[in-house]
Amino acid sequence: MYTHSCSNCAMSDLCLPLGLSKQEVQKLEEIVQTTAVKHVGDKIVRQGDKFDKLYAIKSGMCKAYRFDESGVEYVQSFHLPGEIFGLDAIYAKHYGFSVEALDTTVLCELDYRQLQNLCSEIPALQHQLFNLLSRDLYSSHVNPIEHFDQSAEQKLAGFVHNLLTRFQARGHNSLEMQLPMSRRDIANHLGLAPETISRLLKRFQNNEVLAIDNRIVSVLDVGKLQSLVHCHALEARITRRQVSKAG
Amino acid sequence: MYTHSCSNCAMSDLCLPLGLSKQEVQKLEEIVQTTAVKHVGDKIVRQGDKFDKLYAIKSGMCKAYRFDESGVEYVQSFHLPGEIFGLDAIYAKHYGFSVEALDTTVLCELDYRQLQNLCSEIPALQHQLFNLLSRDLYSSHVNPIEHFDQSAEQKLAGFVHNLLTRFQARGHNSLEMQLPMSRRDIANHLGLAPETISRLLKRFQNNEVLAIDNRIVSVLDVGKLQSLVHCHALEARITRRQVSKAG
C-alpha cells in the first residue's frame, strides 16, 4: 500500500480529479491509496461490512452482487476502470453489495471521512463528487428501467452495446472485448436464464452481429447491434407503455 | 412564491435540514422557495429542460416518467412528501424525466448553484446531500434489481408494501392508502400489463390481503403481504439466481 499519483493516472478524467487544479489533485493524492493487486475471485468488499472507503478501479474488472433476505443472489453491476463503487453505502453505513475481481485488478482506496473533509475545502471536488453520484443515479434510473420489460434480445443487445461504449470511452479502440464474467453472471444480471443467453448469443452470431469465441466477443456490426436494442419496442409494449403523440 | 420556513416543516427530518443547527437551517431557508400549489396533471419539470433546481415535496404526490428514444413511456417512480427529485439531473445538466402532480401538491424549490455554494459553507449540509444521493442510489440498486425477475405477484406485493412503509414513515398511521395513480401507471412502473394488475389486485382481495375500493387500498394483513414479496423466490429463480450456501 503506497501513496498513488492521480496526476499520472490514465483514468483521471473519468474519476474524481476531473475539474481539479494541479494543486488540488495533489491534495487529493494525499488521501488516495492503491491496493495490492487483486486476482480472479478476490473479494474487495463484503456485503454487510462497515462502510469506510470508496474504491476506484485503476485497471481490471469487478462484479457487484448481493444476496437478498431469502438468500437469492443478484448481480448488480460490472465495473470498469475509472468507475467508483461504494457510493451507495454512504447513507446505509454498511456495504449493501459484495464486490469481487473478475480479472487481475488494481484499485484506489479513498477514506470517505477524509474525502468529505477535502470536499469542504475544495469546491471543485465537492462538485465532482456530486456529479459522479448524480451520474450513477441517472444511469441506474435509465438503464434498468429500459431493461425492465424489454425482450431478452433487447436486454442482451443493450448489455453488449453498453459494455462496448464503456470500453471505448476508456480508450479501447477495437470491437473485440474480453468479457471475464460467466454466462450465468450475465444471465443473472439481466434477469434471464443462462440458457437464454446461450441461445441469443448464437442467434447474434447467425445474424452476423457478433462473433464469439468463448468469452471473447467481437462486434461485427455496431449498427445492427444498436437497432436490436430499440427496434422490438415498437411491436409489443405499446399498450402497456404508451407511445408519445406530441411531447 | 415566497420564502418558506423549513423550521416548521413536518418533513424536515426526511429532507435537507436533517442534522443542521438552527442557524444553518435559517441559512438554508434563505435559498428555499415554495411553489404555487400544483393540481392533478400539472407538470413540474419536463424531460429535456435545462436543469437548475431541485424539488422537495411538501405535500401531495408526483410521478416521474420519461420517453425513450423510441417514444415509449416509462414510469420511473412515485414521489411522496419529504422526497427530493432532480438529483439525477445534476450531472446531465438537463432533466431526464418529466414530473407531474398526481394530486394537489406543494413543493419547495432549491436553486442548485446556491445550494452547492451553501454546501461548501456548511459541512453538515454537504453531508446530508451526499446522504440523500447515496440513499437514492442504494434504493435504486436494491429495489428494481429485486423486482427484476420476480413474478408479477411479487412485484405488485412489493410495490404496495413499499408504499405502505413510506406512508408510515411519514406519520400516516393507518393501513388505508389512497393511490392517486392509474392502474396503467402502476403497470408501466412495474413492467406489467394493466390487466395483470387488475387480476392480481382481485387475487389479493380474494386472499384477504388487501381490500380495494377503486383507488383506495387497505392492507388487511401486513404479514401475508410481506410474505408475498419474498416467498415465491424459493421455488423458481433458483437455477438462475443461485442461493447462498455459506455467506
Add this chain to the structure above:
DNA sequence: GGCGGTTATTGATGCAAGTCAAATAGGCCT
C-alpha cells in the same frame, strides 16, 4: 341525472422465455 369519454375489469388465446435434462467443451491440476 343522463351522456360521452376514459379507466378498470374479465375472459379467451398465444408466445417468449423459463425449466428440465442431457450432451459437449474448457480449464486446471497432477
Add this chain to the structure above:
DNA sequence: AGGCCTATTTGACTTGCATCAATAACCGCC
C-alpha cells in the same frame, strides 16, 4: 496426456403473463 469439475450449449416441453376483445364501472360536465 488424462481426469475431474465446472461452464456452456442444445433440445424438448411447460407456463406465466401479454395480447386481443369486449363489457362494466367511474368521472366530469352540461
